[in-house]
Amino acid sequence: MQEAKLLHSRIIVSGLHHQDIYLRQIITSLTTTPNPSSLLHAHRLFDHIPHPSTYIYNTMFRAYASSPYPHQALELYHHMHVHGPLPDNYTFPFLLKACSSLGDIRRGEIVHGQAFKHGFGYDVFVQNSLIILYGASCRVKMARRVFDEMGFRDIASWTSLVTCYANGRSIESARRVFDRMPERSVVSYSAMIAGYVRRSRFKEAVVLFRDMMVAKMEPNDSTIMSVLCACANLGDTNMGKWLHSFLSRKTKNQFDSRITTALIDMYFKCGSIKKALKVFEGAKEKHVGEWTAMLSGLAMHGLGTQLIEAFEEMISSGVKPNGVTFVALLSGCTHSGLVNEGMRYFDRMTSDFGIEPNIVHFGCVVDLLGRAGFIEQAVHFIRDMPVKANAAIWGALLSACRVYKNVEVGELAASWLINDEPWNGALYMVLLGLYRDAGRWDEVERVKEEMKKVGCRKSPGCSLIEVDGICREFVVGDKSHPLTFEACSTLASIISEFEN
DNA sequence: CTAGGGTTAG
CATH class of the missing domain: 1.25.40 (Serine Threonine Protein Phosphatase 5, Tetratricopeptide repeat)
Known part of the structure; x- marks a missing residue:
């Protein structure tokens, strides 16, 4: 930033002669640092240029297109359209990229029209950008049409199409395109x-x-x-x-x-x-990402105490947590049974760290309370939440009800879940288990019939493990491995050791 | 100076 300010003063001193050379340096240096404030600074500088060149405009378009404010690129283009120099072949790919990040096909098509008007409608870069635009908005057919109608295609055209299909419904189609690529x-x-x-x-x-x-x-x-x-x-x-x-x-x-x-x-x-x-x-x-990966790792291994220590260490080292950090922290507290600690961190999230909890955090709290058996508190928490509960929240509540055999609340959670996700086979299985454990056999039959009627099935749970470099995959109830019997008896003895 | 790829959660 100091360097940028120095350059800024040199521009003022040296007059407009070398504006492009200096401004290119300064704006590029400001726009390549992924910092919203430096982008703002770059724009302020840009505003002082009496007649910015197309190149300088393009630099700004590029910066905005890959920033959190792609809309600004289009605003600036409007300004260029009215007052500025003519756009060139570099201009439109940047603008189309801005439209892709906005997911705004309509504006993208307007920009494409502009590209045509300036004679760049059939430019490969423009057409590739168009493929990406349609792909980003799940309009795979349109992307395909652009691709098919191209007179000349390069690797990027093919790659863009692969990305479209991969993001869309069929990964197999993506692979077919990939296999057909000339290089x-x-x-x-x-x-x-x-x-x-x-x-x-x-x-x-x-x-x-x-x-x-x-x-x-x-x-x-x-x-x-x-x-x-x-x-x-x-x-x-x-x-x-x-x-x-x-x-x-x-x-x-x-x-x-x-x-x-x-x-x-x-x-x-x-x-x-x-x-x-x-x-x-x-x-x-150690940025927030490294710390968060660390915390979630400790959480997944049930190392709650170390998790809390690590979190406090992170704070004292001056790294600011984000929303994801708190998901790791809260879920870690859940899996280590640290209910009070978890609830306290949830409160401190907003008061001490200024992070607004989202639906995922609320879900963590429901899970935290539910797994510890505080079903009523979980219900109150859901009722007082500022947002509508989603399937994950009802699912967490339902699972807790199954563990603690709370049929009444479980039925309530299940009814919301069935309403949201009637195709979710897993939820019927949990409900089935809840009724079975509670000895409600007539209800068990009713759920089974309901499942048949809806026609949903729970795909069997599966997992895999790598032993001595060989990857083994297995499903629920799998007895195909020759050592199944030995494995089960070892497991049984471990479990009985825990229980005693 | 253009296009194409990307992590941490439940």
Whole structure:
């Protein structure tokens, strides 16, 4: 910022001669730092320029398009349209990107019309941006039409189409497009892998990543982040460790903040608490993301006391928590039975940290109270919430009712849930269990018939584990493994040890 | 100076 101010004064001193050179530097430096205040500063500078060049306009468009205020890009274009220089081929991709982030197809089409008027309607970059625009608003057919009508397509055109399908209904269609690509870049692979991860198709993501390595493509941070997420969900420690050492080889243990976050999460989800802690300790800077991954990891391992200690350490080190941090903190308190602590943190969330709780936080509190058996308090809490309860909240309440055999409240929660999500098979199973445990056999039959009538089924629960480098997948009631009997008897003895 | 990919929660 100091440097920017210095440059600003040099512009004033040197007159308008070199305005473009200096302004390009200053505005670029201000707009590439992801900071809303520097963007504001850049705009203030921009306002002082008597006749900004198209280039300078474009720099502002680019900055706004990928900022939290894409609308500003369109406002500024309006100003350019009235007072400014003519737009060039760089202008419209930025503006279309702004429309994509807004999800505003109508304005995007107006911008496209403008592009035509200035002779850039058939520009590849413009058309690629159009594909992304339609894709971002789930208009896959329109995106396809633009793609089909293009006279010339580059890798980005194909990749954009892959992204459209991957975000849309069919990941298989995305893969078909991907397979038909004349050539693929790292980004093409990353887009497809990210698509698999978003649809929870983690195995396919890892398989494609292996293909990518065979094709001698160098993965970048974005690729690795997606694959780390897949490893975390698969419990694929081997691949996770391999990615970790790959990163170390490349950057000597100084990772990008988001990579560090993803690594911590991966190790926790794969059960390596020690390695997760080591990555965390080794991070040169600990932002809110690293801390939150740390806290949620401690939460998922039931380490409530350490979680609270870590949270307090985070606060005293001057890092500000965000909404996600509190989800980790609250859910950690829930799983360690720390009801009072959890409730106190929920109160402090607004009073001490100025974070407005959202529906997810309310859900955490319902879960916190419910799992501890405070069903009535949970009901009161739901009634007093400033927002309408959603399926997650009724689900948490229903589960608690099943555990504590509260049929009355359970029925209430279930009726709301059935209203919201009639296709949700899991909810019928919980309700069924509630009636069964309460010995209400006539009701059990009624629920079963209701399930048949609605035609919903609960897909059997499944999980997987990696042992000695071999990944095993199993479903509820699975007896196919030769050591099933031994495993069950060992488990039974562990459980009886807990109970005694 | 343009387009394409991305983490932490339940």
